[in-house]
Amino acid sequence: xxxxxxxxxxxxxxxxxxxxxxxxxxxxxxxxxxxxxxxxxxxxxxxxxxxxxxxxxxxxxxxxxxxxxxxxxxxxxxxxxxxxxxxxxxxxxxxxxxxxxxxxxxxxxxxxxxxxxxxxxxxxxxxxxxxxxxxxxxxxxxxxxxxxxxxxxxxxxxxxxxxxxxxxxxxxxxxxxxxxxxxxxxxxxxxxxxxxxxxxxxxxxxxxxxxxxxxxxxxxxxxxxxxxxxxxxxxxxxxxxxxxxxxxxxxxxxxxxxxxxxxxxxxxxxxxxxxxxxxxxxxxxxxxxxxxxxxxxxxxxxxxxx
Amino acid sequence: xxxxxxxxxxxxxxxxxxxxxxxxxxxxxxxxxxxxxxxxxxxxxxxxxxxxxxxxxxxxxxxxxxxxxxxxxxxxxxxxxxxxxxxxxxxxxxxxxxxxxxxxxxxxxxxxxxxxxxxxxxxxxxxxxxxxxxxxxxxxxxxxxxxxxxxxxxxxxxxxxxxxxxxxxxxxxxxxxxxxxxxxxxxxxxxxxxxxxxxxxxxxxxxxxxxxxxxxxxxxxxxxxxxxxxxxxxxxxxxxxxxxxxxxxxxxxxxxxxxxxxxxxxxxxxxxxxxxxxxxxxxxxxxxxxxxxxxxxxxxxxxxxx
Numbered sequence: 281x282x283x284x285x286x287x288x289x290x291x292x293x294x295x296x297x298x299x300x301x302x303x304x305x306x307x308x309x310x311x312x313x314x315x316x317x318x319x320x321x322x323x324x325x326x327x328x329x330x331x332x333x334x335x336x337x338x339x340x341x342x343x344x345x346x347x348x349x350x351x352x353x354x355x356x357x358x359x360x361x362x363x364x365x366x367x368x369x370x371x372x373x374x375x376x377x378x379x380x381x382x383x384x385x386x387x388x389x390x391x392x393x394x395x396x397x398x399x400x401x402x403x404x405x406x407x408x409x410x411x412x413x414x415x416x417x418x419x420x421x422x423x424x425x426x427x428x429x430x431x432x433x434x435x436x437x438x439x440x441x442x443x444x445x446x447x448x449x450x451x452x453x454x455x456x457x458x459x460x461x462x463x464x465x466x467x468x469x470x471x472x473x474x475x476x477x478x479x480x481x482x483x484x485x486x487x488x489x490x491x492x493x494x495x496x497x498x499x500x501x502x503x504x505x506x507x508x509x510x511x512x513x514x515x516x517x518x519x520x521x522x523x524x525x526x527x528x529x530x531x532x533x534x535x536x537x538x539x540x541x542x543x544x545x546x547x548x549x550x551x552x553x554x555x556x557x558x559x560x561x562x563x564x565x566x567x568x569x570x571x572x573x574x575x576x577x578x579x580x581x582x583x584x585x586x
Numbered sequence: 587x588x589x590x591x592x593x594x595x596x597x598x599x600x601x602x603x604x605x606x607x608x609x610x611x612x613x614x615x616x617x618x619x620x621x622x623x624x625x626x627x628x629x630x631x632x633x634x635x636x637x638x639x640x641x642x643x644x645x646x647x648x649x650x651x652x653x654x655x656x657x658x659x660x661x662x663x664x665x666x667x668x669x670x671x672x673x674x675x676x677x678x679x680x681x682x683x684x685x686x687x688x689x690x691x692x693x694x695x696x697x698x699x700x701x702x703x704x705x706x707x708x709x710x711x712x713x714x715x716x717x718x719x720x721x722x723x724x725x726x727x728x729x730x731x732x733x734x735x736x737x738x739x740x741x742x743x744x745x746x747x748x749x750x751x752x753x754x755x756x757x758x759x760x761x762x763x764x765x766x767x768x769x770x771x772x773x774x775x776x777x778x779x780x781x782x783x784x785x786x787x788x789x790x791x792x793x794x795x796x797x798x799x800x801x802x803x804x805x806x807x808x809x810x811x812x813x814x815x816x817x818x819x820x821x822x823x824x825x826x827x828x829x830x831x832x833x834x835x836x837x838x839x840x841x842x843x844x845x846x847x848x849x850x851x852x853x854x855x856x857x858x859x860x861x862x863x864x865x866x867x868x869x870x871x872x873x874x875x876x877x878x879x880x881x882x883x884x885x886x887x888x889x890x891x892x
Contacts, residue, residue, distance in 0.1 A: 485791035497805035504770040
């Protein structure tokens with residue numbers, strides 16, 4: 281039930297109304313890996329520069345994440361700088377330095393090629409397919425993308441999506457990709473391209489899932505203190521794919537049951553992520569805390585039959 | 587378990603990307619009354635002009651709504667004109683003619699004064715208190731308001747809220763009323779003024795409830811065809827208060843259970859409202875259809891414990 285994740289490992293500089301963090305660990309594959317590591321073994325494929333620190337590597341190792349696929353090359357690590365106002369659903373990118381990530385070409389180590397679960401982080405859809413060409417028949421492929429590829433590489437993206445089981449994107453991306461405003465119509469159009477399951481992330485408004493078993497809607501966990509939303513979507517994806525890999529690996533046979541629980545688990549992990557800068561909260565999280573919050577999630581959303 | 591509702595009865599002219607309706611039945615008290623009438627007897631207090639038609643009155647009567655409190659006076663009925671783009675969460679008011687509603691002073695008929703449940707629609711908070719002065723110890727008072735009163739009459743509104751059990755407003759109004767961006771903090775501030783229960787309506791993103799028993803979060807029902815969102819919030823309120831009155835009247839003793847079910851029932855009714863212009867869908871709705879959709883709501887949101 282091992283998970284292969286390919287995506288960005290970065291330094292983030294983030295400003296929110298509650299504080300500022302300078303050059304802290306970030307990147308989609310970082311948040312994903314740490315979240316997923318609570319449920320299944322994770323192998324990370326990415327690239328960092330010479331400025332990437334031993335402390336950051338130790339954080340991944342502390343979560344048991346396999347780093348053979350994390351290349352370190354000459355140059356600086358990808359750096360993203362962003363700023364949030366009180367409306368934490370909207371953010372402004374102040375600066376993006378791709379650095380070594382600009383020339384990232386994922387190479388999958390031999391040992392990773394039999395990974396049963398694959399998560400293709402938000403990179404060029406041609407590279408995403410390139411990853412799939414290097415692995416042997418994974419049981420499940422999940423994928424993220426963004427507006428940049430939807431508008432810039434639509435044909436390549438569609439070719440990738442034909443080989444994807446689960447697509448995880450936000451509501452604006454779902455509308456852009458499908459050309460449909462209504463989210464049910466958007467989901468039908470996107471699922472007809474390939475992904476049997478579509479997860480639509482709506483930030484503080486929760487998640488919608490469209491699958492062969494119908495629709496599932498979950499609110500976000502209600503939090504009094506949201507400190508920094510950076511990485512919440514990637515953390516959701518990590519909790520979601522991680523839980524799914526663990527459950528299916530442990531013999532759960534009802535896919536719909538596992539998918540619904542995975543959405544709640546992803547949302548649970550994301551709710552911890554936003555409580556602190558960077559991966560700070562995730563790195564001191566315990567499985568007991570996760571399970572407690574899952575139970576509170578049940579309590580938050582429960583209502584009786586008629 | 588009878589419900590007294592005070593609010594606007596109006597003609598609406600509405601344009602959506604899917605069509606246009608000219609001078610059709612609208613107004614907060616209209617949507618509320620028809621939705622609530624599926625669960626409990628409703629008495630309506632409002633004002634209309636000489637142009638208000640027999641057909642409209644017949645629609646209310648067909649739902650068993652008591653119209654003794656609906657005054658008909660010289661002049662024209664309140665007329666609202668609005669326009670929606672594809673983003674149905676945002677609307678533009680093209681024109682508001684208050685007409686006879688400008689001088690509305692609610693007079694509660696003798697027969698209504700022992701109503702156990704009172705819903706104060708969105709009118710001047712001084713008039714809302716005036717209504718409460720005319721009724722004898724209702725079991726439960728629910729209330730709506732809007733940005734106009736929050737900014738224009740904050741002191742009067744607070745005096746009204748001291749006498750309210752349940753406040754139903756949208757997320758922007760909750761933030762404005764409390765001065766807090768975070769919705770949990772906003773809820774705490776608002777509940778400290780008086781209402782033990784706060785319902786925050788988020789349109790297509792669902793509903794949050796904060797009460798003495800904690801928080802409850804419900805997504806909106808996921809619909810493929812949203813035709814006209816006008817009245818959805820008032821219909822939610824009608825389904826919510828109506829179900830609550832019916833359940834408590836029938837002896838339901840667990841308030842939290844009734845409140846949570848009432849949120850889902852309000853959301854269910856609202857999901858029908860938006861399927862057609864005006865009250866068209868609500869007026870041909872059956873209790874069996876409502877209960878079916880409630881069950882689908884359960885299916886939409888259900889996930890297993892760990």
